[in-house]
Amino acid sequence: MTAYHAAGYTFHSLKELLAKATPARSGDYLAGVAAENDRERVAAQLVLADVPLARFLEEQLIPYESDEVTRLIVDSHDADAFAPVADLTVGDFRNWLLRYETDAGTLAELSPGLTPEMVAAVSKIMRNQDLILVASKCRVVTRFRNTLGQWGRLAIRLQPNHPTDDPAGIGASILDGLLYGCGDAVIGINPATDSVDAVIRLVTMLDELIQRYQIPTQSCILAHVTTQMAAIERGAPIDLTFQSIAGTEAANASFGVNLNLLDEALHATRALNRGTVGDNVMYFETGQGSCLSAEAHHGVDQQTLEARAYAVARRFEPLLVNTVVGFIGPEYLYDGKQIIRAGLEDHFCGKLLGLPMGCDVCYTNHAEADQDDMDNLLTLLAAAGCNYFMGVPGADDVMLNYQSTSFHDSHYLRQLFDLRPAPEFEEWLESMHVVNEENHLLPIGEQHKLLGVVEPH
Amino acid sequence: MSANLPAKPAPVTLDPWSPLRAGTGARIALGRAGGSLPTHEWLDFKSAHAAARDAVHNVFSADELAGEIAKLGMQTLVVGSAAPDRATFLQRPDLGRRLDPPSQQLLEAFVPPTERPELAIVVSDGLSALAAHTQAAPLLAELLPKLSNDGWRLAPIVVARFGRVALQDQVGSLLGARVSLTLIGERPGLGSPDSLGAYLVYDPKPGNTDAQRNCVSNIRPEGLPIRAAAETIHYLLTEARHRQLSGVQLKDQRVLA
Numbered sequence: 001m002t003a004y005h006a007a008g009y010t011f012h013s014l015k016e017l018l019a020k021a022t023p024a025r026s027g028d029y030l031a032g033v034a035a036e037n038d039r040e041r042v043a044a045q046l047v048l049a050d051v052p053l054a055r056f057l058e059e060q061l062i063p064y065e066s067d068e069v070t071r072l073i074v075d076s077h078d079a080d081a082f083a084p085v086a087d088l089t090v091g092d093f094r095n096w097l098l099r100y101e102t103d104a105g106t107l108a109e110l111s112p113g114l115t116p117e118m119v120a121a122v123s124k125i126m127r128n129q130d131l132i133l134v135a136s137k138c139r140v141v142t143r144f145r146n147t148l149g150q151w152g153r154l155a156i157r158l159q160p161n162h163p164t165d166d167p168a169g170i171g172a173s174i175l176d177g178l179l180y181g182c183g184d185a186v187i188g189i190n191p192a193t194d195s196v197d198a199v200i201r202l203v204t205m206l207d208e209l210i211q212r213y214q215i216p217t218q219s220c221i222l223a224h225v226t227t228q229m230a231a232i233e234r235g236a237p238i239d240l241t242f243q244s245i246a247g248t249e250a251a252n253a254s255f256g257v258n259l260n261l262l263d264e265a266l267h268a269t270r271a272l273n274r275g276t277v278g279d280n281v282m283y284f285e286t287g288q289g290s291c292l293s294a295e296a297h298h299g300v301d302q303q304t305l306e307a308r309a310y311a312v313a314r315r316f317e318p319l320l321v322n323t324v325v326g327f328i329g330p331e332y333l334y335d336g337k338q339i340i341r342a343g344l345e346d347h348f349c350g351k352l353l354g355l356p357m358g359c360d361v362c363y364t365n366h367a368e369a370d371q372d373d374m375d376n377l378l379t380l381l382a383a384a385g386c387n388y389f390m391g392v393p394g395a396d397d398v399m400l401n402y403q404s405t406s407f408h409d410s411h412y413l414r415q416l417f418d419l420r421p422a423p424e425f426e427e428w429l430e431s432m433h434v435v436n437e438e439n440h441l442l443p444i445g446e447q448h449k450l451l452g453v454v455e456p457h
Numbered sequence: 458m459s460a461n462l463p464a465k466p467a468p469v470t471l472d473p474w475s476p477l478r479a480g481t482g483a484r485i486a487l488g489r490a491g492g493s494l495p496t497h498e499w500l501d502f503k504s505a506h507a508a509a510r511d512a513v514h515n516v517f518s519a520d521e522l523a524g525e526i527a528k529l530g531m532q533t534l535v536v537g538s539a540a541p542d543r544a545t546f547l548q549r550p551d552l553g554r555r556l557d558p559p560s561q562q563l564l565e566a567f568v569p570p571t572e573r574p575e576l577a578i579v580v581s582d583g584l585s586a587l588a589a590h591t592q593a594a595p596l597l598a599e600l601l602p603k604l605s606n607d608g609w610r611l612a613p614i615v616v617a618r619f620g621r622v623a624l625q626d627q628v629g630s631l632l633g634a635r636v637s638l639t640l641i642g643e644r645p646g647l648g649s650p651d652s653l654g655a656y657l658v659y660d661p662k663p664g665n666t667d668a669q670r671n672c673v674s675n676i677r678p679e680g681l682p683i684r685a686a687a688e689t690i691h692y693l694l695t696e697a698r699h700r701q702l703s704g705v706q707l708k709d710q711r712v713l714a
Binding site: 026029030160162163166168169173175176329330364365366370392393394396401402403411412414415440441443445446448451 | 645
């Protein structure tokens with residue numbers, strides 16, 4: 001291990017250097033890895049800017065022998081793809097990313113040559129506008145029953161959660177979302193109970209709805225991966241398989257998953273062959289702080305660990321990946337400023353690593369944040385080309401007890417940036433007279449076809 | 458009014474599916490101004506968020522709550538966690554899980570009566586001082602007579618400022634109790650600023666994990682009402698005492714019985 005020195009500070013390892021170069025956030029203080037003050041932080045950033053990118057291939061933050069995520073990162077590294085930036089330092093990599101010449105094609109070709117640690121490192125010396133500009137150059141397109149992530153498109157996950165999984169309550173929220181033009185990313189329910197029966201019941205309900213109205217979208221029940229696999233074995237109509245993942249083997253173990261298990265899930269889901277325009281069948285959620293929360297952080301800062309989770313995600317060619325940025329609470333991201341910074345970092349790192357990144361722009365009531373902060377992050381991420389956001393009725397998730405983004409929020413962004421839904425879904429919305437060609441919502445009459453989604457009591 | 462003037466368009470487009478609100482607490486059929494949230498619905502949301510924020514940040518009057526508990530015939534001890542203020546408490550959950558030095562000395566100096574107490578009860582603000590102030594004393598008023606009937610020997614009730622759930626391990630261990638019960642303000646939701654949680658652990662000692670605790674949550678009139686909550690807590694305490702365990706091995710089996 002090399003020690004790094006600058007301006008009277010010594011950083012004993014790459015791991016320590018990365019942690020101390022990280023913009024301030026409560027989770028790194030809680031873990032005891034943050035810089036002591038702003039001067040030490042900037043000193044670390046100055047040193048980090050001079051570290052060659054190739055150094056990250058030589059010095060692992062978490063040993064290869066003891067962590068399968070490290071092994072995945074090292075073993076899947078593509079040296080040919082890395083070649084264009086192989087001689088650069090972290091600081092010059094930032095400059096290279098910002099060049100006019102570096103475009104979507106360049107970045108897509110580079111992606112398999114980048115490791116999460118390289119991407120995390122460069123993000124730490126980038127200001128917010130850099131994170132936005134470079135991410136906006138990336139295009140990551142995925143397909144299942146529709147096409148997500150194209151230029152000028154913005155998709156929404158319809159999240160119709162209910163505290164007791166009541167079908168009528170869930171149905172009412174789905175109807176609300178569809179009539180507000182949302183649901184192209186996925187109609188995804190967080191079930192109140194993690195049981196095979198509950199998954200089968202809910203996913204069957206969504207499958208019937210999607211078939212009945214010929215909606216070009218996909219469904220997902222966000223239970224544990226093993227619960228969904230058991231449902232597949234029992235013949236359930238599963239479109240996407242979901243799992244929360246993290247950036248270390250130990251943290252994933254605390255979630256009850258490993259790479260082999262996710263491989264099995266990928267193959268079991270693909271074997272159902274339910275996609276019509278593509279076979280991206282996995283949906284992952286992540287979030288800074290999950291490794292620390294599982295006491296599985298190995299002294300690595302939470303943002304670098306989050307980027308490592310994206311290495312796990314990209315192996316499985318997911319349809320959707322989103323960071324749930326403000327859900328974990330103020331002990332990891334204290335206020336609006338920290339949540340906004342983390343959201344931009346996560347989106348940037350995921351996109352650079354080739355993931356179809358979305359974001360659950362959200363906060364809890366004990367965080368120092370409010371709707372204005374969420375509006376800021378939502379707007380910045382839309383400018384950065386984020387693939388999708390959440391759509392929760394009135395932004396108030398009555399099952400998970402946190403505030404996310406609303407169906408209305410999607411129309412704010414659609415107007416502001418002239419963004420349209422996924423092309424297949426847009427066509428369906430127009431055919432159902434939900435939106436017009438200008439992407440404006442149409443008045444809904446009492447006889448509208450979709451009002452039959454929920455049978456009257 | 459001239460018949461030739463066109464009618465002014467209404468600024469808000471209403472949603473004809475508002476009757477479906479009866480089936481869910483979700484904020485559906487809010488209507489729209491263009492594609493945005495109408496003024497009234499926006500301010501209604503703000504009002505719910507304000508209530509939740511105030512629940513987190515309201516000053517916790519530990520002495521006042523201790524006074525109410527004393528009226529139920531209980532001895533009380535007021536303590537503080539190692540978190541010195543609300544902002545630190547929110548960012549350092551580890552500090553909320555242990556006592557500050559004077560509080561630790563206070564409990565160490567406590568000499569139990571001839572027999573070791575069986576149950577140590579901790580009441581804390583946690584993430585909603587409002588919940589602790591609103592629900593804790595009425596819940597204890599329901600629960601204490603049941604415990605007294607069953608012959609539980611209770612330690613003085615500890616009222617703790619800036620506490621987290623696991624504070625029950627240190628408190629229970631210092632008081633020499635076999636079981637520790639914490640009543641604590643839960644993280645407020647938008648519609649539930651005053652929700653109390655109850656957590657119990659058999660053999661409280663520092664280092665216990667959350668898998669060793671049982672939880673009864675959402676205690677408030679619109680959620681799990683006080684009387685039902687007291688019955689559930691009483692049931693779990695009785696089982697924990699009888700089977701000498703708690704946590705994942707102790708499930709509420711009353712529905713199955």
